[in-house]
Amino acid sequence: MTKIGKDIGHAKAILEAGDLVGIPTETVYGLAGNALNKDAVAKIFEAKNRPDFDPLIIHTGSVEQISHYTTSFAPELEALANEFWPGPLTVLLPKKSIIPDLVTSGLDQVAVRVPNHPLTRELLQSLDFPLAAPSANPFGYISPTTAQHVVDQLDGKIPYVLDGGECEVGLESTIVGLEDGQLTIFRLGGIEVSQIKRVAGNVLILPQSSSNPKTPGMLKSHYAPRKPFILGDLDQLVPHFIQKGKKFAVLSFDKVFDEIDAPHQRALSPNGDLKQAAHALFAYMRYLDSLDVDIILAEELPESGLGKAINDRLRRASAH
Numbered sequence: 057m058t059k060i061g062k063d064i065g066h067a068k069a070i071l072e073a074g075d076l077v078g079i080p081t082e083t084v085y086g087l088a089g090n091a092l093n094k095d096a097v098a099k100i101f102e103a104k105n106r107p108d109f110d111p112l113i114i115h116t117g118s119v120e121q122i123s124h125y126t127t128s129f130a131p132e133l134e135a136l137a138n139e140f141w142p143g144p145l146t147v148l149l150p151k152k153s154i155i156p157d158l159v160t161s162g163l164d165q166v167a168v169r170v171p172n173h174p175l176t177r178e179l180l181q182s183l184d185f186p187l188a189a190p191s192a193n194p195f196g197y198i199s200p201t202t203a204q205h206v207v208d209q210l211d212g213k214i215p216y217v218l219d220g221g222e223c224e225v226g227l228e229s230t231i232v233g234l235e236d237g238q239l240t241i242f243r244l245g246g247i248e249v250s251q252i253k254r255v256a257g258n259v260l261i262l263p264q265s266s267s268n269p270k271t272p273g274m275l276k277s278h279y280a281p282r283k284p285f286i287l288g289d290l291d292q293l294v295p296h297f298i299q300k301g302k303k304f305a306v307l308s309f310d311k312v313f314d315e316i317d318a319p320h321q322r323a324l325s326p327n328g329d330l331k332q333a334a335h336a337l338f339a340y341m342r343y344l345d346s347l348d349v350d351i352i353l354a355e356e357l358p359e360s361g362l363g364k365a366i367n368d369r370l371r372r373a374s375a376h
């Protein structure tokens with residue numbers, strides 16, 4: 057059985073023994089192990105059922121530690137790190153050999169980030185190694201934003217989850233790197249495109265909607281509920297599925313449907329706030345997926361600010 061608690065010392069002891077701990081971050085919960093220990097890293101892939109071509113992000117307690125694990129820090133990436141760390145930004149940097157190849161799936165760049173959650177920052181600062189941590193969900197399923205979400209799916213596979221409450225941002229980090237010398241966003245996430253542009257000027261966004269060899273592991277179908285997840289115009293989908301007599305649930309941006317009972321619908325943000333919508337997204341997807349329904353109907357959000365990253369997750373959830 058997996059225990060949940062707030063004991064940083066206990067989490068530290070487990071990690072030092074080469075085992076895994078669920079950790080809170082401001083984005084989503086991570087499934088953490090000693091990034092310098094190949095066996096611990098192998099346990100992460102195994103617990104998540106994750107293919108070994110999908111590389112992991114390493115987490116450190118401070119910007120200063122990054123130079124122990126990477127050979128250089130391009131100025132435009134360093135400027136972004138200085139602006140947004142600790143926070144929901146991940147940077148791709150050339151790795152030192154101390155980072156096992158398993159962490160990076162054999163690539164010569166490693167993804168690094170300094171997360172912003174008080175418990176995890178304290179934990180990282182007490183350790184003398186960085187933590188490799190993918191989102192703490194089985195591969196392909198919805199990312200966890202509470203300690204209970206982690207246990208709901210990984211119970212028995214890891215000894216402990218450090219409980220840091222609900223993740224504030226609710227979306228994974230934005231991943232940036234250099235691609236042929238050009239600043240590039242590899243994954244949309246908790247830092248908005250406009251925030252990146254404000255610091256770094258122009259930035260290329262890699263196509264997000266399909267699998268791309270440059271973003272290994274970013275599969276077209278991802279973040280997916282078990283139930284079929286249909287994305288479209290709810291004002292047409294809802295009457296259509298009522299008429300067909302289907303059991304369904306609805307995930308809207310801000311609308312409430314009078315013809316559907318309250319437990320079968322969730323509005324991400326009744327007053328149309330994208331931050332609030334991001335915070336609620338994965339918890340609501342999990343909730344609706346747990347209902348006795350055949351289908352989940354959802355709509356895209358405005359394609360601005362965090363809406364871009366939210367829509368990316370919704371599209372992947374619907375790509376079966």
Ligand code: TXA
Binds near residue numbers: 086146273
């Ligand atoms: O917010 C987050 O980033 C969370 C928390 C726990 O920190 N972590 C997270 O990790 O979302 P994960 O494993 O679910 O997603 C990591 C993704 C990989 O799927 C891959 O697309 C990209 O990061 N990635 C990692 N290392 C890479 C590398 N060396 N080159 C290119 N992409 C990389």
Ligand code: MG
Binds near residue numbers: 190
């Ligand atoms: Mg993930």
